[in-house]
Amino acid sequence: MRAALDAIAWTCGLLIAGLTSRSDSDPLVGPGDLVIVCAVTGTAVVLAGTVCGLYSGRHQAENGAELSAVLVSAGLTALLLEGICLAELPLVGGRPATAGLAALVGVLATITVRAAVAAIQRRPRRPAPTAIKVIVFGAGSAGTQLVQRLVGQPGAQYQPVALLDDDPGKRRLRICGIRVRGGRERLAEVAAETGATVMVIAIAGGCRDGQVIRELITLAESIGLITKVIPRVEELVAGPARIDDVRDPRITQLLGREPIRLDLKSAAGHFAGRRILVTGAGGSIGSELCRQLHRLGPESLVMLDRDESALHAIQLALHGRALLDSEEVVLADITDASRITEVFAHARPEIVFHTAAVKHLPLLERYPGEALKTNVTGTLNVLQAAAACGVRSFVNVSTDKAADPVSVLGTSKRITERLTAHMADEFPGTWVSVRFGNVLGSRGSLLGSLSAQIAAGGPVTVTHPQVARYFMTATEAVQLVLQAVAVGESGEVLVLDMGDQVRIVDLARRMADAASRPVEIVFTGLRPGEKLIEDLLGDGEPDHRPRHPLVRQVPVPALDAGEVTGIGHLTDPDEVRAALALLAAAPGPEQPAGRAVLHGQPGRAEASR
Numbered sequence: 001m002r003a004a005l006d007a008i009a010w011t012c013g014l015l016i017a018g019l020t021s022r023s024d025s026d027p028l029v030g031p032g033d034l035v036i037v038c039a040v041t042g043t044a045v046v047l048a049g050t051v052c053g054l055y056s057g058r059h060q061a062e063n064g065a066e067l068s069a070v071l072v073s074a075g076l077t078a079l080l081l082e083g084i085c086l087a088e089l090p091l092v093g094g095r096p097a098t099a100g101l102a103a104l105v106g107v108l109a110t111i112t113v114r115a116a117v118a119a120i121q122r123r124p125r126r127p128a129p130t131a132i133k134v135i136v137f138g139a140g141s142a143g144t145q146l147v148q149r150l151v152g153q154p155g156a157q158y159q160p161v162a163l164l165d166d167d168p169g170k171r172r173l174r175i176c177g178i179r180v181r182g183g184r185e186r187l188a189e190v191a192a193e194t195g196a197t198v199m200v201i202a203i204a205g206g207c208r209d210g211q212v213i214r215e216l217i218t219l220a221e222s223i224g225l226i227t228k229v230i231p232r233v234e235e236l237v238a239g240p241a242r243i244d245d246v247r248d249p250r251i252t253q254l255l256g257r258e259p260i261r262l263d264l265k266s267a268a269g270h271f272a273g274r275r276i277l278v279t280g281a282g283g284s285i286g287s288e289l290c291r292q293l294h295r296l297g298p299e300s301l302v303m304l305d306r307d308e309s310a311l312h313a314i315q316l317a318l319h320g321r322a323l324l325d326s327e328e329v330v331l332a333d334i335t336d337a338s339r340i341t342e343v344f345a346h347a348r349p350e351i352v353f354h355t356a357a358v359k360h361l362p363l364l365e366r367y368p369g370e371a372l373k374t375n376v377t378g379t380l381n382v383l384q385a386a387a388a389c390g391v392r393s394f395v396n397v398s399t400d401k402a403a404d405p406v407s408v409l410g411t412s413k414r415i416t417e418r419l420t421a422h423m424a425d426e427f428p429g430t431w432v433s434v435r436f437g438n439v440l441g442s443r444g445s446l447l448g449s450l451s452a453q454i455a456a457g458g459p460v461t462v463t464h465p466q467v468a469r470y471f472m473t474a475t476e477a478v479q480l481v482l483q484a485v486a487v488g489e490s491g492e493v494l495v496l497d498m499g500d501q502v503r504i505v506d507l508a509r510r511m512a513d514a515a516s517r518p519v520e521i522v523f524t525g526l527r528p529g530e531k532l533i534e535d536l537l538g539d540g541e542p543d544h545r546p547r548h549p550l551v552r553q554v555p556v557p558a559l560d561a562g563e564v565t566g567i568g569h570l571t572d573p574d575e576v577r578a579a580l581a582l583l584a585a586a587p588g589p590e591q592p593a594g595r596a597v598l599h600g601q602p603g604r605a606e607a608s609r
Helices: 002-021 031-051 064-083 096-121 141-152 184-194 206-223 233-238 284-295 308-319 337-347 361-366 368-388 408-426 446-455 474-487 504-513 561-565 573-584 601-608
Strands: 132-137 158-164 198-201 226-229 275-279 300-305 329-331 351-354 393-397 430-435 460-462 492-496 521-523 551-555
Touching: 002 031, 002 096, 031 064, 064 096, 132 141, 132 184, 141 158, 158 184, 158 198, 184 206, 198 206, 206 226, 206 504, 275 284, 275 337, 284 300, 284 308, 284 474, 300 308, 300 337, 308 329, 337 368, 351 368, 361 368, 361 408, 368 393, 368 408, 368 561, 368 573, 393 408, 393 474, 408 430, 408 561, 408 573, 430 474, 446 460, 446 504, 460 504, 474 492, 474 551, 504 521
Parallel strands: 132 158, 132 198, 198 226, 275 300, 275 351, 300 329, 351 393, 393 430, 430 492, 460 521
Antiparallel strands: 492 551
């Protein structure tokens, strides 16, 4: 089609040039000669255009590359016509200047025809009768493509009625007839004028624009607009997503910070060809960790968990099959010391990632003995088994609740940090802990609970209007865990800088606003052991970042394993809570940590107070 249009445009150009430059003494051009002119010119145009890739889909319509190709093709066509002047081609023979004039007219005609075709293809189509009026924020390439798709798509669900952009240079720019009306400061005014109820954020940059997206969402919410976003560049490039696939903002876009990307190239060499064991391999962090480690080519990867279904799922994810008949999957409970010792003696791991734990704060407040049994004693079993087989690196996964802990979960995980530091004093190798906040999408996570409540029609329960938490993605969590092997100093806790905390009620409102029906938010009050705002560093812990600007490396006071075995017999919940709190506390200047617990009943009474 394009080739035929170009041939017609050039033929007309040559006829116009020939007739314009024709003198009275020139012979008349007969019908046969005109056929020759058309055939030769059309052949020359198509041949030159083919050489320049104008008809192979190589160039996007109406961009600089296509214009350059049109000009090169015009030059080649003019040369071809000049070359056949000696053949006395009618209208051209003997007058080389006519070919040059024809080239000028032909280029103008070709560009005009192509622009007209493009305009027809992009002409506004009638939107669906129920189309929602939207304001598109962003007049860059992503916004331009979005508007063109929505305007040119018949029956589109969204009808763009205005554009906004913070760039002053784009003011009064028009895209498909829709004008840029200003920056974000005019959002309320433009929404009122146009009747728009939705703002689509057309920023495909994704991660680096997280703060901008969060600010725009907050602004839109204050005005009463629903916010949508377009797919990220990675999705547009790697998947079936299209620019007009507008969707609700993902939780990762509400963090207001750029996702942390640590240098794993330097760390990758620590895992290739190594024997690695992961406890809690079926959990959210453990399974993602196994997926990442599997790609790094370890000699062996032993995945240990007490949940057989979780082991089945992770083996299926790694290999596309799950026969559960290989030594890479191990069904075991970390509270069984003899079984853990047996597993380690057989696997002889060089690197251990310990992610197994019980983590639900309210349940552990009711049943603190389970935190003592699994988080504390179970971790000690894993640490001792690892030391017995001579591991090179041990990484214990902790939580931000271990910083100045007030809950059973926090005190139990703080104890595991101190036990890991004790192993660093007693054994060679690298023994470190990592501490981070809530992991988005993890099993049993806050966001999963909110989604389930919204799906059920509500109400959505939030403990307190001001409660806030740190959030991170599973990828960020695993990067920190892997990086710990490379940069951690034995005995330290590594803490990722996760930016600002996010208020839970803000997340709940945004998720509720996207629901198909109104959802009520109910405040239930803080639960026992729950902080209003979490800390990443405890009292007196320095913000020290010697290896990476986003990773804090914090020294931890050691806790002797004997201190833990001294409370293993406790069963009364109040005594367990008090004993855990005492062992979690850093030792004072006068007394080693946990001594009151070690020396029998008086110590337990003191702990109970």
